[in-house]
Amino acid sequence: MASQQFEPPSGTRxxxxxxxxxxxxxxxxxxxxxxxxxxxxxxxxxxxxxxxLTGKYGDEGDKLIFKILRRGEHEATGEADLALRYDLxxxxxxxxxxxxxxxxxxxxxxxxxPVWRADxxxxxxxxxxxxxxxxxxGSSSPLVEVEVVCAGADALDAMGVRExxxxxxxxxxxxxxxxxxGVPADRAGGALITLDKLDKLAxxxxxxxxxxxxxxxxxxxxxxxxxxxxxxxxDRMRAALKDNAEGREGLAEVDRLLELAGPHVxxxxxxxxxxxxxxxxxxxxxxxxxxxxxxxxxIASGGRxxxxxxxxxxxxxxxxxFSIGVERIIGALGASExxxxxxxxxVTVMNEEFATEAIGFVNGLRRAGLRAEIYxxxxxxxxxxxxxxxxRGARFAVLQGAKEHADGEVTxxxxxxxxxxxxxxxxxxxxxxDRRSM
Amino acid sequence: MASQQFEPPSGTRxxxxxxxxxxxxxxxxxxxxxxxxxxxxxxxxxxxxxxxLTGKYGDEGDKLIFKILRRGEHEATGEADLALRYDLxxxxxxxxxxxxxxxxxxxxxxxxxPVWRADxxxxxxxxxxxxxxxxxxGSSSPLVEVEVVCAGADALDAMGVRExxxxxxxxxxxxxxxxxxGVPADRAGGALITLDKLDKLAxxxxxxxxxxxxxxxxxxxxxxxxxxxxxxxxDRMRAALKDNAEGREGLAEVDRLLELAGPHVxxxxxxxxxxxxxxxxxxxxxxxxxxxxxxxxxIASGGRxxxxxxxxxxxxxxxxxFSIGVERIIGALGASExxxxxxxxxVTVMNEEFATEAIGFVNGLRRAGLRAEIYxxxxxxxxxxxxxxxxRGARFAVLQGAKEHADGEVTxxxxxxxxxxxxxxxxxxxxxxDRRSM
Numbered sequence: 001m002a003s004q005q006f007e008p009p010s011g012t013r014x015x016x017x018x019x020x021x022x023x024x025x026x027x028x029x030x031x032x033x034x035x036x037x038x039x040x041x042x043x044x045x046x047x048x049x050x051x052x053l054t055g056k057y058g059d060e061g062d063k064l065i066f067k068i069l070r071r072g073e074h075e076a077t078g079e080a081d082l083a084l085r086y087d088l089x090x091x092x093x094x095x096x097x098x099x100x101x102x103x104x105x106x107x108x109x110x111x112x113x114p115v116w117r118a119d120x121x122x123x124x125x126x127x128x129x130x131x132x133x134x135x136x137x138g139s140s141s142p143l144v145e146v147e148v149v150c151a152g153a154d155a156l157d158a159m160g161v162r163e164x165x166x167x168x169x170x171x172x173x174x175x176x177x178x179x180x181x182g183v184p185a186d187r188a189g190g191a192l193i194t195l196d197k198l199d200k201l202a203x204x205x206x207x208x209x210x211x212x213x214x215x216x217x218x219x220x221x222x223x224x225x226x227x228x229x230x231x232x233x234x235d236r237m238r239a240a241l242k243d244n245a246e247g248r249e250g251l252a253e254v255d256r257l258l259e260l261a262g263p264h265v266x267x268x269x270x271x272x273x274x275x276x277x278x279x280x281x282x283x284x285x286x287x288x289x290x291x292x293x294x295x296x297x298x299i300a301s302g303g304r305x306x307x308x309x310x311x312x313x314x315x316x317x318x319x320x321x322f323s324i325g326v327e328r329i330i331g332a333l334g335a336s337e338x339x340x341x342x343x344x345x346x347v348t349v350m351n352e353e354f355a356t357e358a359i360g361f362v363n364g365l366r367r368a369g370l371r372a373e374i375y376x377x378x379x380x381x382x383x384x385x386x387x388x389x390x391x392r393g394a395r396f397a398v399l400q401g402a403k404e405h406a407d408g409e410v411t412x413x414x415x416x417x418x419x420x421x422x423x424x425x426x427x428x429x430x431x432x433x434d435r436r437s438m
Numbered sequence: 439m440a441s442q443q444f445e446p447p448s449g450t451r452x453x454x455x456x457x458x459x460x461x462x463x464x465x466x467x468x469x470x471x472x473x474x475x476x477x478x479x480x481x482x483x484x485x486x487x488x489x490x491l492t493g494k495y496g497d498e499g500d501k502l503i504f505k506i507l508r509r510g511e512h513e514a515t516g517e518a519d520l521a522l523r524y525d526l527x528x529x530x531x532x533x534x535x536x537x538x539x540x541x542x543x544x545x546x547x548x549x550x551x552p553v554w555r556a557d558x559x560x561x562x563x564x565x566x567x568x569x570x571x572x573x574x575x576g577s578s579s580p581l582v583e584v585e586v587v588c589a590g591a592d593a594l595d596a597m598g599v600r601e602x603x604x605x606x607x608x609x610x611x612x613x614x615x616x617x618x619x620g621v622p623a624d625r626a627g628g629a630l631i632t633l634d635k636l637d638k639l640a641x642x643x644x645x646x647x648x649x650x651x652x653x654x655x656x657x658x659x660x661x662x663x664x665x666x667x668x669x670x671x672x673d674r675m676r677a678a679l680k681d682n683a684e685g686r687e688g689l690a691e692v693d694r695l696l697e698l699a700g701p702h703v704x705x706x707x708x709x710x711x712x713x714x715x716x717x718x719x720x721x722x723x724x725x726x727x728x729x730x731x732x733x734x735x736x737i738a739s740g741g742r743x744x745x746x747x748x749x750x751x752x753x754x755x756x757x758x759x760f761s762i763g764v765e766r767i768i769g770a771l772g773a774s775e776x777x778x779x780x781x782x783x784x785v786t787v788m789n790e791e792f793a794t795e796a797i798g799f800v801n802g803l804r805r806a807g808l809r810a811e812i813y814x815x816x817x818x819x820x821x822x823x824x825x826x827x828x829x830r831g832a833r834f835a836v837l838q839g840a841k842e843h844a845d846g847e848v849t850x851x852x853x854x855x856x857x858x859x860x861x862x863x864x865x866x867x868x869x870x871x872d873r874r875s876m
Contacts, residue, residue, distance in 0.1 A: 005487075006536035006751075009520055012483035014533055016541075020479050036804045038781050038811035038830070041458050045450035045566050046484055046522070046552065047504075049443075066485075067507040069518050071556045078516015080507050082447055084484070095452055098444035103454075104830070106814050114484065118509045128483050139814040143787065146797055147812065154804075260794055264801045313444075343476050349581065356698055359584055363702045366474045366592075373476035374585065376544050376577040391542070392476070 011127025029158035034110040044091035084116035093312035106139035135321035152322035164292040167273035176247020196277035237274040344370040346389030449565025467596035472548040482529035522554035531750035544577035573759035590760035602730040605711035614685020634715035675712040720746040780831030782808040786823040
């Protein structure tokens, strides 16, 4: 295809009106919820200094950073000094470090914006995609988790995701579990990363990786996987952690979150999930993930990450956040209903002499709050202009020929029924504003 | 200052809540106008293929393009393959080429989004800034200019720029003028670029540049500058172009635009300006620029550019557009009034036992459409929690101690007057929703 040169770069998308409007509706729904919760918006630049980003996402992540070449005389060095942001969390850490006490305490912020990753593009995987994050920085209160989970659940609801389940666990409960099952402390982190694969791999494969990859005893690995995937895993975990201090505190975190957020989220939509691990090792307390029928994987996730901001270059402040997979949700919501924009009124121009009047009509209609367009094509034929009005999805067309003009009137055509009526020019705006709202 | 490493990269900005909201209000005002005119939004990726951008902005422009290093094994080459978009017009040309007949005819699109230029940052000059463009692609109708000028003027109005003047001229009138004054055709383009400096340089300096830089005869240059800057320049230009075909057509373009757009824009806000040149040589018909008292330079500009889309790699289709300098306008509108977000209700947590109730209050208030927050700090002291409520700009605070709890009531405190009243828990949401709207 010769037009390939006109496609957007690999992994990026052009959003024409229909898709863009659907995206905006989803983002606006989330924004409206976050605002009601008292979260503040934050917008940071598309790029950061390269050193702000490197080393923050692991070796694999570093390779996916889009780097920007130095400019002017330095361009020839082939070196980069800036890079497109990879997520919204590192910029948050930088802002917390930069603005400190000028931010409210705690700082409740939301951010909805594009990030860039040089991933191999694929089905539902893009190099430019939008993230949607809410975070609370600077408070250790257990109410923070409740706020964040309730806000995220409300946002999902508002976006149109009606059925979903919030699966809750605690990093501390998992740490306790490792202790109880006799996993050495230095292997616990790796073991948890492997256990996180239970939603993708068969239990046997996970067991094997725990033994060969993570150095666990065969017996311990088998018991751990069996208990954590059992139908009564919740009971087994509670029993196992009964005498473990760290584990008990973790379970208390989970129970408090279920108790306090449950009434708002809906007790049937939130539950303890002992096999939820979340591989990311920066979580320090409660963790959660949201699944929804018909949407593969998780559509949102989050947790408490009390030292991450410091690791990312900010101050050592407690924090907790929720990230909603808006691209996945938009993809699952399906194509937008209105593929083409509809307008209220199409004003035809049957006679160049009456262009002044036609412009007066269309601008008057706009002033009256209607979405109106004037014919900008080259044809003087009524049939062509009515076809244009139909293509634009106009509800009404306004026509003025020599006869109407002489009478100070226009013809208003109902584009659905084809019915036409004469209306006085002075009544046109209120007439159509009234009819539109019928 | 040690915190410099936490500043955003040179020439970019972090937008915290207050500034971001002001920007969003300005953008939303423009969007609302464009939608009423039937313009459709378009959003293209932040970056384009490097070859899509290079050679489109002249040598100076090319140097200001932010280039993105190739990735993976190619990174070491120091070569770039992508680049951040430099404006919104080249992406439009690419989209017109890519989507062709799948776009409406004519394609009326608006775009509001960031662009990036590696300019030396300075007062009001940024490396990441937002552009706001409306364009009509695919129609030669003179009504297009009227649409675009009316939409732009309405958008300025809606953004809060009440006083402004639209200065109109025509590239064809200027071409005719060059012919009438005996400027050789091959020097006319350069001469116009120099004449464009009349708003910045003294007439003598412009005359000299016309002679030494553009090769015009001294006499011709003097006469041209004198006539074009005279108080009666309009009359002189009309007289000069009386017998020049190209010039007459140009004047007709200007007159038609003034006649048709004048009644809507306001005849006192739009006028013929013979000394308006606009150095960009891609304009082919009417051109305009908007000035406003108290705002330096122009705050918006545009015109017809019938072959630019082809030059930029798209098909050869007529086009006309208007670009509004939103950054300049936002800068001139001054600081936002509300520096910190205000909330409607602050819910205190005086007793950890009653956290469930407090969460019920705050979430119920949000459901009732109020902006409400719950105290997330560590203090159990009423005075500290009320200070927090005041800092958040809350209109009301909700308190529940043991006594209120026992009675199934809460205390509602008016944060302005300090007045307190007891309200039944069941009435709380409607009570506060009613009081807020008072």
